[in-house]
Each structure stands twice: as C-alpha cells, then as structure tokens.
Amino acid sequence: MYLYAGIKILIIILIVLYPLVTLIFKTMKTTSLLLFLISVLTVNAQNFYFPERNANWQTISTADAGINSKSMEEAIAFAKANEYSGSRDLRIAILEGFKSEPFHEILGPTKKRGGPAGMILKRGKLVAQWGDVQRVDMTFSVTKSFLSTMAGIAVDQGLIADVNDKVAPYVWDGTFDGKHNSKITWSQLLQQNSAWQGTLFGGKDWADRPPSKGDVDDWQYAAPVEPGTVMEYNDVRVNILAYSLLNVLRKPLPQVLKEQIMDKIGASSTWRWHGYDKAWVEIDGLQMKSVTGGGHSGAGLFINTADMARFGLLFLNNGEWKNEQLISKDWINAATTASKPNPNYGFMWWLNEQGPRHWNGVGDDVFYAAGFGGNFIVVDRKNDLVIVTRWLEPAKAGEFMKMLAESME
Secondary structure, eight states, X not given: OHHHHHHHHHHHHHHHTHHHHHHHHHTSOHHHHXXXXXXXXXXXXXXXXXXXXXXXXXXXXXXXXXXXHHHHHHHHHXXXXXXXXXXXXXXXXXXXXXXXXXXXXXXXXXXXXXXXXXXXXXXXXXXXXXXXTTOOEEOTTHHHHHHHHHHHHHHHTTSSSOTTSBSTTXXXXXXXXXXXXXXXXXXXXXXXXXXXXXXXXXXXXXXXSOOSSSOHHHHHTOOOOOXXXXXXXXXXXXXXXXXXXXXXXXXXXXXXHIIIIITTTTOOSOOEEEEEEEEEEEETTEEEEEEOSOOBXXXXXXXXXXXXXXXXXXXXXXXXXXXXXXXXXXXXXXXTSOOSSOTTBSSSOEEOSSSTTOOTTSOTTOEEEEETTTEEEEEETTTTEEEEEESBOGGGHHHHHHHHHHTBO
C-alpha cells in the first residue's frame, strides 16, 4: 500500500510544483531522472519487511517502532501472567469447554499445548516475542480466517462468481436442497448467519453451541431463522463452507493454502490442517479429506506462532507479499466489512468496530482472528502492527490489547 501512496504523492508534487519540477528535470539527464524516480518508489516499496523462509527475523527497536518499551514489556508480562486457565491437555480442555453440547465428542486429532507465546511486528520487523514461537499448537477458530481466505482465492480465480450467489448451484449433491437451505449464499456461510440445517460428518447443526435455555427437543425442533438475519457461531455450518469450497476448488484445502499462500509467504513446513477422522469425500474420483474451520471437536489448523505472524503480515499489507498480490484487495476489503447481523464480524474475521465485542481503548479499524483458549492474530493497520498472542485467557485479551495501544508513542 505504501508503493501506491508514494506514487500518488509524487504525482501531487509534479502537479503542484510543476514549474519548479520542470526546470529541475530539464537540467537532469534522462538516466539521473530514472534513478531519481526509482529511488523514490523503492523507498516506499521497502517500507515493509517480508522475512524469507527460515530467516532470522529482522528486528526493530521500540524507539524506531514508536512504542514505549516499558509499557510494552508490562503488556507482555500481563500476557504471560494470564495464561488460559484450561488444561494444557487440549483433549481435556475441549471436553470440559463444550460439555453443554448434546452428543459432543472428539472427532479429529488434538494435541497438548505449550505455554503463552507471542510476537509483535512493526511493518513486518520484529519488535518483541515471548515463549516458544516455533512450537506447533492447535489454533481452533483462528482456522476460520484461513478458511475464509480459501473462499477469497476461489472468488479471485472466478470459481465463485459472486459471494452473494446461492451455494446450491455450485454444490448440487443435496447439501443445499430444500426450501430453507437452497436460499443460502456464500456470504451467509462466511458471515456465520446461514442458519444451514442438517448433519455433516457426525455433527448436527442444532446440537452445536445450543442456546443456554431449553432442552434437546426445544433445540432440535425449533423453527429455523431466515438465512442472513442472525449470526450463530456454529462449527457444523463452518464445516459446510469448507466442504463446499472443496467441491469448488477440487483440491484439498490444505494443498490450496500451501500452494497459494503459505509457500509464498515463506511459512515453515510444520503446519498441518486436519479434518475429522471420517470426513473423507470423493472429488473427481479421488478421496479427499474435508477439513474443519475450528477445533472444538478436534482437528483444525495446527500451526506455530511465527507462521501465524506471517499470515497476519500478509493481511496488514493488503494481500501483497513483496511484489506479488496473493489475495486481492477487494477480497480483504470484503472480508473486513461488518455483516448486518453483527457489526463485529466480517468474513470470519472479528472487527473491533463499535458493538458488543468492542475492545475499549483499541482502534475501531483493528481486525483479528480468534480461537478457543486465547489464540489471536491481530492486525492494526493504523499503527502498521501485527500482534500474535497464544494461550492468553480470552477474557483478558481486550485488556492486553489496550495496554499495547497505550504503549504507542
């Protein structure tokens, strides 16, 4: 984005100071003029640092990053001191955390977790890190923001013509049959307001995060809400999106993520994206695993902190890595636009706009991926920051981010 801003500034200078600039240019040789223009654009293009794979991350001092060192250290100490209170054996934490769901069980792989970890980047350079940033851990619903990006790739490639299209013509195997499900659009799946009804890979939509009141009969036989009107955080419906994208992209989503994103941003080879044990489907005569968009029944994205930071940096720079546009700016704008039912939710990214999930004292333009157990990738465009924090007690995330915001000089 700084490249284009630099070009705009240069054009304004040429227009406003045309007489003086003309005189200067007349006295310069052509080669000197070209070198002058290249140097201006190069300075802007190099404003962001993009680490190579396996490179030692370039650092930046807190002073150069415009951050108060003492305040930042206090925020990091707060993150370390407020570790997620659930068991480090995530199988136990999952079963305890979702015990109110009828029929809930572990359907995919899990992994014991590490301790608090995190990174703070300023324009891609490392300001600070804590914990083991190379340790691979489950990331739960942070996976949803990666899944949303797979939809962005399908749109950018023209495989989905419009996110407001109904899904049924694309996935015509019965998944979206019926008066209710046939109304559902791609955008409604992405915003988690689709109200899709059915069973997928052993999970029943009505049994996933049911209301706090009522019983099984109340939940199972409740009249469905109109698609697009109510946001309901529901992994079965998220997994329907993953299954639908598998049908459109016709490749396992981890392969698409690897080829289109992770390899190009220099991510490690250690991350894995799992589906449920029995989530095998046939596409073009080949058996493929349909992955999940979360981990509350196991599975999802298993990834280290540094790779999460790279993904956040890609979004901070509007989908461009070095000189290659990996995800269109149009998609990122769409993904970070509030849905009508929930002002704090876009296409599987949380938005810190004014609403019920607003972090007080933190910029309204901040957006982030969030997962069970306190996993966060936070993108702060105003301050050119990416913050990754892991295993921070979720209720303390807003306070941690406010402390960091107050450290900005």
